[in-house]
Amino acid sequence: MKPKFILGFLLIMAAVVYLIVSSTKASAEYFMTVDELKAEGSSAVNKSVRLSGAVIGDTIQYDADTLTLTFEVAHVSGDNNEIEAQGGLAEVLYQAVNDPTRSRVQVVYIGVKPDLLRGEAQAIMTGKLGDDGVFHADELLLKCPTRYEEAVPEQAASK
Amino acid sequence: MFAEFGYGILVVSFLVAIYGVIAAIYGAQNKSATLVESARRAMLLTFPLITLSAVTLIYLLVNDHYEVAFVYEVTSRSMPTYLKITAWWGGQAGSLVFWSFLMSGFASAVTLRKWDRDIEFLPWVIVVCSVTLAFFLGLSIFYENPFTRFWSVAGGVEPHMFAPANATLFTAADGNGLNPLLRHPGMIIHPPMLYLGFVSFVIPYAFAIAALVTGRTDDRWIRLTRRWSLWAWLFLSFGLVLGSRWAYDVLGWGGFWGWDPVEIAAFMPWLTGTAFLHSVMIQEKRGLLKHWNMILVILTYSLVIFGTFLTRSGVLSSVHAFAQSAIGPLFFAFIGISFVISIALLIWRWPELRSETEMKSMLSREALFLLNNLLFMSILVVCFWGVIFPLISELFTGQKVTVGPPFYQRATAPLFSALLFLMAIAPLSAWGHSTVQTLGRSMWKSAVAAAVITVALFFTYTKSIPALIGFSLIAFAILITLQEFWRGARARQKIQGENFFTALARLTSRNRRRYGGYIIHISMALMAIGILGINAFQTETQGTVAQGEELNISDYTVKYRELASWDNIGEGVNYTRAVVDVYRNGIYLGQLNPRIDYYFDAQQNMTIPGNRSTLRDDLYVLLVDWQPVSSNGATFKVYVNPLVNWLWIGSLVFFVGIIVAAWPDKDPETEVVRARRTVRQTSAAD
Numbered sequence: 089m090k091p092k093f094i095l096g097f098l099l100i101m102a103a104v105v106y107l108i109v110s111s112t113k114a115s116a117e118y119f120m121t122v123d124e125l126k127a128e129g130s131s132a133v134n135k136s137v138r139l140s141g142a143v144i145g146d147t148i149q150y151d152a153d154t155l156t157l158t159f160e161v162a163h164v165s166g167d168n169n170e171i172e173a174q175g176g177l178a179e180v181l182y183q184a185v186n187d188p189t190r191s192r193v194q195v196v197y198i199g200v201k202p203d204l205l206r207g208e209a210q211a212i213m214t215g216k217l218g219d220d221g222v223f224h225a226d227e228l229l230l231k232c233p234t235r236y237e238e239a240v241p242e243q244a245a246s247k
Numbered sequence: 248m249f250a251e252f253g254y255g256i257l258v259v260s261f262l263v264a265i266y267g268v269i270a271a272i273y274g275a276q277n278k279s280a281t282l283v284e285s286a287r288r289a290m291l292l293t294f295p296l297i298t299l300s301a302v303t304l305i306y307l308l309v310n311d312h313y314e315v316a317f318v319y320e321v322t323s324r325s326m327p328t329y330l331k332i333t334a335w336w337g338g339q340a341g342s343l344v345f346w347s348f349l350m351s352g353f354a355s356a357v358t359l360r361k362w363d364r365d366i367e368f369l370p371w372v373i374v375v376c377s378v379t380l381a382f383f384l385g386l387s388i389f390y391e392n393p394f395t396r397f398w399s400v401a402g403g404v405e406p407h408m409f410a411p412a413n414a415t416l417f418t419a420a421d422g423n424g425l426n427p428l429l430r431h432p433g434m435i436i437h438p439p440m441l442y443l444g445f446v447s448f449v450i451p452y453a454f455a456i457a458a459l460v461t462g463r464t465d466d467r468w469i470r471l472t473r474r475w476s477l478w479a480w481l482f483l484s485f486g487l488v489l490g491s492r493w494a495y496d497v498l499g500w501g502g503f504w505g506w507d508p509v510e511i512a513a514f515m516p517w518l519t520g521t522a523f524l525h526s527v528m529i530q531e532k533r534g535l536l537k538h539w540n541m542i543l544v545i546l547t548y549s550l551v552i553f554g555t556f557l558t559r560s561g562v563l564s565s566v567h568a569f570a571q572s573a574i575g576p577l578f579f580a581f582i583g584i585s586f587v588i589s590i591a592l593l594i595w596r597w598p599e600l601r602s603e604t605e606m607k608s609m610l611s612r613e614a615l616f617l618l619n620n621l622l623f624m625s626i627l628v629v630c631f632w633g634v635i636f637p638l639i640s641e642l643f644t645g646q647k648v649t650v651g652p653p654f655y656q657r658a659t660a661p662l663f664s665a666l667l668f669l670m671a672i673a674p675l676s677a678w679g680h681s682t683v684q685t686l687g688r689s690m691w692k693s694a695v696a697a698a699v700i701t702v703a704l705f706f707t708y709t710k711s712i713p714a715l716i717g718f719s720l721i722a723f724a725i726l727i728t729l730q731e732f733w734r735g736a737r738a739r740q741k742i743q744g745e746n747f748f749t750a751l752a753r754l755t756s757r758n759r760r761r762y763g764g765y766i767i768h769i770s771m772a773l774m775a776i777g778i779l780g781i782n783a784f785q786t787e788t789q790g791t792v793a794q795g796e797e798l799n800i801s802d803y804t805v806k807y808r809e810l811a812s813w814d815n816i817g818e819g820v821n822y823t824r825a826v827v828d829v830y831r832n833g834i835y836l837g838q839l840n841p842r843i844d845y846y847f848d849a850q851q852n853m854t855i856p857g858n859r860s861t862l863r864d865d866l867y868v869l870l871v872d873w874q875p876v877s878s879n880g881a882t883f884k885v886y887v888n889p890l891v892n893w894l895w896i897g898s899l900v901f902f903v904g905i906i907v908a909a910w911p912d913k914d915p916e917t918e919v920v921r922a923r924r925t926v927r928q929t930s931a932a933d
Contacts, residue, residue, distance in 0.1 A: 155789055200882075214651060
């Protein structure tokens with residue numbers, strides 16, 4: 089290989105590394121659980137965060153005029169192994185919602201109410217914690233684990 | 248009965264595949280043609296066996312056998328028969344069987360060809376295909392068995408393949424039903440297309456490994472699998488496009504590509520596959536980059552297996568999520584082992600794969616192809632980095648940090664732009680040697696025309712600099728490619744005395760790989776218009792309006808007229824459909840019917856947009872919410888997606904291009920010779 093090819097190759101690699109590093113810095117989001125968010129307190133304000141939590145069904149409110157959706161999420165573990173050890177995501181979400189001692193955070197989302205939003209769903213939200221302690225979500229993804237996983241039918245279903 | 252039968256057949260196919268591997272290896276080592284032939288027949292036998300097992304599974308799906316866990320998961324009584332059939336690949340267990348079915352089908356097809364002087368490849372192609380097949384069959388038998396049934400035992404209902412002690416078979420009254428999001432034509436064809444692409448990339452890999460093992464390291468393996476690679480690429484590309492179309496039509500978020508890990512998993516083998524299609528040409532023409540092609544095909548295979556795993560475990564629970572799955576570690580082990588073995592073989596043959604010539608000119612065709620490969624690999628690295636970044640950051644900082652779509656958009660946009668530029672100039676450069684002068688002479692007209700178009704767009708369409716750069720590159724690429732068609736046809740017209748259109752058609756049909764490729768280049772540029780349009784100019788608005796009120800967005804007016812809601816008990820769906828009138832600059836254009844379908848069995852909504860599509864833009868209206876009694880009206884979200892239609896138009900052109908490039912020749916060998924002569928003629932005439 090001639091030196092000019094090696095030089096060209098190195099230049100391109102440098103450009104790609106620069107692209108990756110700068111883009112990573114510009115768009116990094118911190119994965120956090122509700123507990124971690126609460127623990128960080130004011131230092132978490134205005135940091136780009138991806139927050140996960142269990143949706144509490146009774147707290148879902150939607151104002152269709154202003155497209156303002158508010159609800160609370162309860163803490164669930166961010167560790168998949170821990171979730172598996174506690175009996176799977178569906179079980180963990182159920183416990184989180186029914187445990188009043190879990191830490192909770194209020195969420196505000198402006199936009200269309202997602203089809204999958206309901207109690208005991210796992211919400212994965214991208215956004216920022218405001219000064220008011222409310223999490224302002226820009227993006228809202230939902231997981232409803234029980235429905236299509238290996239659910240075993242209930243005994244009552246048999247006749 | 249049927250479940251045991253289907254499962255038994257799977258076990259038999261697994262054993263047959265294992266036998267094929269052993270017989271082929273042993274036969275190759277001892278130069279025993281009989282044993283290799285026996286292995287070939289074993290390979291051929293797996294296809295009818297797996298087909299039989301699949302038919303059994305479909306029988307169970309169609310006939311509501313809810314004692315079978317898989318049937319219970321993916322079908323329900325209210326689903327029409329065709330959906331019950333396609334539910335075959337609607338869940339993980341079934342789609343693994345689907346994978347095996349395709350794998351054995353393709354492997355059988357390839358072993359049926361005339362081997363003649365390539366007979367030494369045969370045993371090793373059988374080994375690679377059978378090992379892959381045995382892996383997937385093994386997963387089905389031991390971990391994700393689609394024939395597992397429910398049994399009533401003392402503690403409740405448990406899934407088992409065979410009856411536990413003191414258990415009776417348990418049949419559920421009705422099934423869960425396929426996820427409503429998957430009950431869409433796009434989603435019915437999309438997974439099989441993607442799988443066809445995935446599985447057909449195993450064949451070039453199998454030949455590459457055979458070449459490494461046997462030491463026949465010339466470009467024979469590439470010539471033999473050229474068409475396979477093209478078809479694999481076609482299916483994979485179409486799988487991606489259909490998936491995008493499905494997302495656009497069904498997911499109701501106004502876009503078609505969200506850079507989530509599952510999409511990226513399907514996109515990564517496409518990147519290496521595309522790079523591979525280009526770089527094999529350099530090996531064929533110049534005898535360069537032999538190591539690189541091996542690495543690409545090995546990477547593609549690994550990414551195909553990886554993609555199967557990710558798409559399969561992800562698409563089920565949610566479009567945007569991974570499900571925990573017992574088979575994950577097995578997949579990684581399989582990928583790891585096959586990757587290490589492949590690389591070890593490559594290192595063993597490294598000296599024999601040395602290039603025949605040296606790359607000299609920076610602007611030669613081969614150097615530009617190499618650059619193209621570097622760019623594709625850079626995009627791959629960006630994607631891979633984005634997917635694994637949370638793991639890396641957790642490892643090194645203890646905090647899980649993720650990157651979203653902005654990361655991919657920012658990091659890949661310059662790389663895609665560079666690819667567009669290369670796509671424009673590479674066809675003009677010559678093999679061996681090109682200079683700035685020769686390139687400049689052949690491109691200046693197109694460059695001037697592209698500049699004129701860009702200036703016109705600046706005054707009439709947009710003042711955004713990144714968008715204008717994008718448009719100028721697209722215009723440049725399309726114009727140069729058209730100019731190549733023009734130049735070739737004119738030259739032929741002069742020499743052969745044909746009229747222009749005959750010359751154009753003959754030029755293309757005599758040199759299909761080259762001109763098919765150019766058509767694909769044009770299609771990519773057309774798709775780029777759509778992607779640029781929606782990314783740069785998408786606008787949205789939302790609001791709640793009473794009947795007769797309007798929402799305004801860009802020069803559109805959307806007027807809410809009425810809304811109706813009704814149950815369709817047979818299908819198990821509640822439909823809520825709004826009627827809106829669409830005006831542009833006060834002129835009535837027509838009606839749109841955005842709707843929400845509520846599926847009772849899944850307790851899930853589907854938001855289906857009302858979409859008015861033109862070449863200029865799409866008006867994409869979503870019904871978000873409504874108040875049934877009060878006069879408060881309904882809530883709509885409206886997007887204007889400029890130019891997005893060009894993405895779908897481009898994908899149709901793409902289809903034409905790849906058919907031109909990949910259609911079987913009567914006699915491939917003579918075709919190549921004749922094609923070369925045509926090239927010489929055209930360049931001589933120029």
